[in-house]
Amino acid sequence: MSVTSSSVTSYEVRGDIGIIWINNPPVNALSQALRDGIYAAVNAAQDDATKALIMICQGRTFIAGADISEFDKAPTEPSFNKILETIEQSAKPIVAAIHGTALGGGLETALACHYRCAVGTAMVGLPEVKLGLLPGAGGTQRAPRLTGVEAAIKLITSGNLIKAKDAVGLNLIDHIIEGDDLLEGAMAYVQQLLADNAPLRKVRDINIDPASFDPAIFDNSRKQLSRRARGQLAPQRIIDCIEAAATLSFDEGLATEGRLFMDLKDGSQSAAMRHMFFAQREANKIKGLGKETAKRAIKSVAIIGGGTMGGxxxxxxANVGIPVTMLEINDEALQRGLGIIDKNYSMTVKKGKLSEEQKQGCLSLISGTTDYQDLANADLVIEAVFENLEIKQQVFAKLDKVCKPGAILASNTSYQDVNAIAAATKRPEDVIGLHFFSPANIMKLLEIVRADNTSDEVIATSMAVAKAIGKVPVLSGVCFGFIGNRMFSEYGRETQLCLIEGASAEQIDRVMEEYGMAMGPLAVSDLAGIDIGYKVREGLSAEEKGDPRSFCVADALVDLGRLGQKSGAGFYQYDPQTRARISDPEVSALVEAKAAEYGVERRDFTDEEIRDRLLLPLINEGAKILQEGIAQRSGDIDVVYVYGYGFPVYHGGPMQYADHLGLDAVYKKLSALHRESGKDYWQPADLIKTLAESGSSFAKWSQS
Structure with a gap:
């Protein structure tokens, strides 16, 4: 019998049990309407004849978290904490019945209930740290009272989901329901609780025994997190909250949590990480491409080239069960390529991330050939040969002859003209760029490059393929270097110019690592191999290469056989056992010699100068990419840089960082560098000038 309802909640009575139904599609997010509905239903149930209440969700999941779009809106009453207090203070036991996922505010709601049951497939977690936040409705206070301090630190600072059965071991879940009928199982569980006269348990009343944890765990965790999540504030504030849970009263801890949550919510780091949350989802949407666009079935794949990238x-x-045929020029190269794949899988097994059985299953899906005819029935062919346009055109001409009609022909080129590659075929509508990032089996980003004649069907299929293999796709138009490498060339140029003009390699890398980059640009160059850029430049004209001061040091290092880590020396020396980088006076002498050769007067740099010199060109080139329509929106550029180039997620990508600085400030800094250097590449992009003068931002422009 239904007794009350709202737009997203309803309440019914079955016998002596009241059922609070939640239905806020698609994931039952905790919108204001839902919070109000829960509050009203719990209060209404206090006056009826029921003995216990069940909170249960319709659809595919329990409450999957807060409605993030409401974070920047003014809070309304009753507050979420007031609603959870109402649940906890209910005179009748309330049991959360969980299926799907109970995340963030969803798990906090369940923790305010007196008991929790779940189907075995359910997952729970407190992932707020991934948005630069901490659980702000008692999660940091209730979780450690159930799990213990050490487990709570691990759970909340990682933000990872755990299975319901593992959550039972942590006391987050009390009972696993067998079978598929969640309501029936929850009803039976509640009846058993009533028969057993189960107490009205309130998590807030649990005291954490000081003897149950080592007091040093808080400082030790802070030190570990300062390395693992370098520069991020949220993990540190989570430790503060859990320490408060262990040493203060519940209400005092809750006040600490609320204050620190608001500090994070209103700060730039969480704003940037929330921006990235939405930007990644927006990147999946192609303007002008409807959901009804047909997609081709991809049941078999061929790869041209068995090198590190092709493998x-x-x-x-293979990891997702799609058979692959790998083609190489001869059997020796093919066996070498297959060997690289076997070695990669063996390393994953050694790390415990894959079983030997799973490894063999993946390897069984990868076969090799030296004959193009063996690719005749492939649904998708990806070319991953050397970055030479003529060679790629030859490959595509062969594919055009042997591949079946409707096969998608893709190039993994990182900067070549996809239109010119497509012109080598009689089916340019089937040609697309799929730019994987190295190592391709690990890196999440996939740049999908739309050529002039690429069909909507091929684009839609490529986006779906990216999702199927666990990649984060971003659509790009055709230009030299597409989105990522076109911008990165500006970053690389200024790195080399700062070096020859007086900054040390150590200072440059330190400044960018302190900004949040996983590695500084010169350390990255050593890791990737300095000869990669050297080989690329060999195929460029003098105009395309640009200012010789921006590559003369790197080229000289290659000429000396200093290729980076793989040769034991590059911009740094490397310890042969640990690969630890060591400053090298020979590099300093070489830089000074090149500066003298090119008439460069060296000087000292401030850290701020280096940061501006390296980051402002990314922003300026990104603006030009937006102007030209190469990228659909500024958030897409940010996704490319966070997922493909290690840009710190808590800055949100270069375009979000520019919006945070303010485009008026960016415009002034670029203009000053343009005046001082006289170099055209420092002239602010027209879009930056326009947005600065109107007081707008990249985000607002992208949404218009």
Whole structure:
């Protein structure tokens, strides 16, 4: 019998049990309407004849978290904490019945209930740290009272989900329901609780025994997190909250949590990380491409080229059960390529992330050939040969002859003209760029490059394929370097110019690592191999290469056989056992010699100068990419940089960082560098000038 309802909640009575139904599609997010509905239903149930209440959700999941779109809106009453207090203070036991996921505010709601049951497939977690936040409705106070301090630190600072059965071991879940009928199982569980005269348990009343944890755990965790999540504030504030849970009263701890939550919510780091949350989802949406666009079935894949990149690409498909045929120029090269794949899988097994049985299953899906005819029935062919346009055109001409009609022909090129590649075929509508990032089996980003004649069907299929193999796709138009490498060339140029003009390699890398980059640009160059850029430049004209001061040091290092980590020396020396980088006076002498050769007067740099010199060109080039329509929106550029280039997520990507600085400030800094240097590449992009003068931002422009 239904007794009350709202737009997203309803309440019914079955016998002596009241059922609070939640129905806020698609994931039952805790909108204001839902919070109000829960509050009203719990209060209404206090006056009826029921003996216990069940909170249960319709659809595919329990409450999957807060409605993030409401974070920047003014709070309304009753507050979420007031609603959870109402649940906890209910005179009748309330049991949360969980299926799907109970995340963030959803799990906090369940923790305010007196008991929790779940189906075995359910997952729970407090992932707020991934948005630069902490659980703000008692999660940091209730969780450690159930799990213990150490487990709560691990759970909340990682933000990872755990299975319901594992949550039972942590006391987050009390009972696993067998079978598929959640309501029936929950009803039976509640009846058993009533028969057993189960107490009205309130998590807030649990005291954490000081003897149950080592007091040093808080400082030790802070030190570990300062390395693991370098520069991020939220993990540190989570430790503060859990320490408060262990040493203060519940209400005092809750006040600490609320204050620190608001500090994070109103700060730039969480704003940037929430921006990235939405930007990644927006990147999946192609303007002008409807959901009804047909997609082609991809049941078999071929890879041209068995090198490190080709092998990594092949692994992506084998990992999800799609058979792959890898083509090489001869059997020796083919066996070498297959050996690289076997070695990669063996390393994963050694790390405990894959079983030997799973490894063999993946390897069984990868076969090799030296004959193009063996690719005749592939649904998708990805070329991953050397970055030479003529060679790629030859490959595509062969594919055009042997591949079946409707096969998608993709190039993994990182900067070549996809239109010119497509012109080598009689089916340019089937040609697309799929730019994987190295190592291809690990890196999440996939740049999908739309050529002039690429069909909507091929684009839609490529986006779906990216999702199927666990990649984060971003659509790009055709230009030299597409989105990522076109911008990165500006970053690389200024790195080298700062070096020859007086900054040390150590200072440059330190400044960018302190900004949040996983590695500084010169350390990255050593890791990737300095000769990669050297080989690319060999195929460029003098105009395309640009200012010789921006590559003369790197080229000289290659000429000396200093290729980076793989040769034991590059911009740094490397310890042969640990690969630890060591400053090298020979590099300093070489830089000074090149500066003298090119008439460069060296000087000292401030850290701020280096940061501006490296980051402002990313922003300026990104603005030009937006102007030209190469990227759909500024958030897409940010996704490319966070997922493909290690840009710190808590800055939200270069375009979000620019919006945070303010485009007026960016415009002034670029203009000053343009005046001082006289270099055209420092002239602010027209879009920056326009947005600065109107007081707008990249985000607002992208949404218009």
């Amino acid at each position: 990594g690409i092949a692994m992506n498909f």
